[in-house]
Amino acid sequence: MKFLPFALSALVAVSSASPIIKRDSASDANAIVSSLSNIVAKVTTLNNTLNTFKAKDPLNLFTALKIQKQSNDVGSATDSAISTAQASGPLDDAGSLKVALATLSLSTTLKGFLANIESKKPAFDSILLGLVSLSQTTKATLVKQKGQADQLGAVIASKLTPAYQGLAPGVQSQIDGYFDHAIAVYSQPGGVISLPPLSLGKE
Numbered sequence: 001m002k003f004l005p006f007a008l009s010a011l012v013a014v015s016s017a018s019p020i021i022k023r024d025s026a027s028d029a030n031a032i033v034s035s036l037s038n039i040v041a042k043v044t045t046l047n048n049t050l051n052t053f054k055a056k057d058p059l060n061l062f063t064a065l066k067i068q069k070q071s072n073d074v075g076s077a078t079d080s081a082i083s084t085a086q087a088s089g090p091l092d093d094a095g096s097l098k099v100a101l102a103t104l105s106l107s108t109t110l111k112g113f114l115a116n117i118e119s120k121k122p123a124f125d126s127i128l129l130g131l132v133s134l135s136q137t138t139k140a141t142l143v144k145q146k147g148q149a150d151q152l153g154a155v156i157a158s159k160l161t162p163a164y165q166g167l168a169p170g171v172q173s174q175i176d177g178y179f180d181h182a183i184a185v186y187s188q189p190g191g192v193i194s195l196p197p198l199s200l201g202k203e
Ligand SMILES: *[C@@H]1O[C@H](CO)[C@@H](O)[C@H](O)[C@H]1NC(C)=O
Pocket: 043, 044, 047, 048, 051, 109, 110, 112, 113, 116
C-alpha cells in the first residue's frame, strides 16, 4: 500500500508527458503569434488616437476618454495573450522562433508607442478627469501594463525551447526599460496640483 502514492504520481507524470490528445505545437505557436499581433493592433489604434490629441483642443476631453478606453483594450488584449500562452503546450524550435520574432515586433511597437506617450505628458497634465489629471491615470496604466507585460513574457518564455528561452530575459529587460522610462517621465510633477478630495466637496 505504501507504494501506491509513488505509483500514482509516476502514472500522472507519464500521462502528462504524453497526453492522449497530442498537442499541436504549430497551432499553439500560431495562436500565441496572433494574440501578440492583436496587442500590436490595439497599441497602434491607441497610438493613432494619441496622435490626434492636441492641448487646448475643445475635443480633448473626448479624446482623453477615447484614450482611456483604448488603453483598456490594450490591457484586455494582453490578458487574452497571457491566457493563450498559458493554454499552449511546450513549443518546438520552429514555433519558438515564430513566437520570438512576434515578441521582438511587439517590443519595437511598444518602444515607439511609449516614446510617443512620453511626448504627451505636458498636455496630459492639463486634462482633468474627475479629481486626477490624465497624466496620473496614464502613469497608473503604464505601471499596470508593465506588470502585464512581465507576466506575458514569463509565460511565453516557459513555452520556448531552451535556446530561445535564453534570449527571453534580454527582450524582457528591453521592454521593461521602455516602460520604466515612460513611468519615470509620468512620475515628474505636472502642471495640475491635485487637491485632497475633501476640499472638493459640495459647493
Ligand atoms: C506612434 O506614432 C508615432 C508618432 O507619429 C510614430 O513615430 C510611431 O511609430 C507610432 N507607433 C505605432 C506603434 O504606431
